[in-house]
Amino acid sequence: MSLVGITSATSxxxxxxxxxxxxxxxxxxxxxxxxxxxxxxxGIPAVIGDPTACRRLRTGNVVTVDPVQxxxxxxxx
Amino acid sequence: xxxxxxxxxxxxxxxxxxxxxxxxxxxLQVTGLPxxxxxxxxxxxxxxxxxxxxxxxxxxxxxxxxxxxxxxxRLDDERRAADRETEILAGYDxxxxxxxxxxxxxTEWQLQDHPRSCVERLQERHRHVDAxxxxxxxxxxxxxxxxxxFECALERLRTGDSDAFTTPLAGSYHDVWMHLHxxxxxxxxxxxxxxxxx
Numbered sequence: 001m002s003l004v005g006i007t008s009a010t011s012x013x014x015x016x017x018x019x020x021x022x023x024x025x026x027x028x029x030x031x032x033x034x035x036x037x038x039x040x041x042x043g044i045p046a047v048i049g050d051p052t053a054c055r056r057l058r059t060g061n062v063v064t065v066d067p068v069q070x071x072x073x074x075x076x077x
Numbered sequence: 078x079x080x081x082x083x084x085x086x087x088x089x090x091x092x093x094x095x096x097x098x099x100x101x102x103x104x105l106q107v108t109g110l111p112x113x114x115x116x117x118x119x120x121x122x123x124x125x126x127x128x129x130x131x132x133x134x135x136x137x138x139x140x141x142x143x144x145x146x147x148x149x150x151r152l153d154d155e156r157r158a159a160d161r162e163t164e165i166l167a168g169y170d171x172x173x174x175x176x177x178x179x180x181x182x183x184t185e186w187q188l189q190d191h192p193r194s195c196v197e198r199l200q201e202r203h204r205h206v207d208a209x210x211x212x213x214x215x216x217x218x219x220x221x222x223x224x225x226x227f228e229c230a231l232e233r234l235r236t237g238d239s240d241a242f243t244t245p246l247a248g249s250y251h252d253v254w255m256h257l258h259x260x261x262x263x264x265x266x267x268x269x270x271x272x273x274x275x
Contacts, residue, residue: 011097011255011259012095012096012097012252012255012256012259013094013095013096013097013098013259014097015097015245015246015252015255016096016097016098016099016135016137016246017097017135018245019245019246020134020135031184032177032180032181032184033180034180034251034255034258036184037180037183037184037187037243037251038243038245038251040184040187040188040243041187041243041244041245042245
């Protein structure tokens with residue numbers, strides 16, 4: 001289990017934290033976005049462009065990030 | 078009109094706002110300030126409680142909550158005193174106009190295992206990036222280091238350093254691009270919008 005960064009969009013200051021994250025979820029963006037470029041380079045799974053992510057998920061939730069299905073599921077709230 | 082001279086104290090606060098937590102080595106490169114001046118500014122910010130130093134997993138300096146609000150006030154002051162919104166907005170429009178092209182090029186670089194042709198295409202477009210950065214530096218001096226930072230990343234790519242394209246926190250072309258994008262949004266007092274891209 002590792003930390004998952006969940007944000008509307010990434011910024012340079014987010015990148016300082018992302019290097020320690022196990023996965024990334026953003027509300028905005030797509031496969032060709034700064035967030036996608038950063039996650040790809042770090043080799044971490046990412047779901048980019050889930051507009052409900054910030055509403056559905058809270059700090060402390062345990063989540064599964066499935067980049068193939070483009071799904072972020074809270075397994076424990 | 079000569080460039081508006083940014084106060085070194087604002088340069089330090091603003092760099093920390095753009096970059097997030099950053100070690101001194103990064104601050105030296107990004108601010109372009111001489112080492113003794115940077116140290117004096119960090120000491121003063123430390124004493125004023127606007128900057129905190131961290132060890133541990135992510136070492137470096139960052140703005141404290143009061144530092145963040147102080148930065149917003151100082152940036153507002155600069156915006157009024159400099160009165161260069163037209164030039165900054167032109168730079169922002171230039172960046173946004175190239176943003177999709179650049180992100181696509183970064184994606185191609187990553188997905189196709191670093192093809193040399195991506196560096197060549199970046200090099201072709203670099204003069205537009207350079208011109209944009211230099212115009213911004215002629216408006217407000219704290220934009221001056223961007224041209225050299227882009228040039229440095231490109232030179233590293235030319236000489237075979239594959240970390241200089243998209244690698245995060247490595248002084249890559251993508252790092253500098255993201256910094257400039259964030260810097261322009263802050264300078265204009267704007268929030269990120271869907272048209273800015275993500």
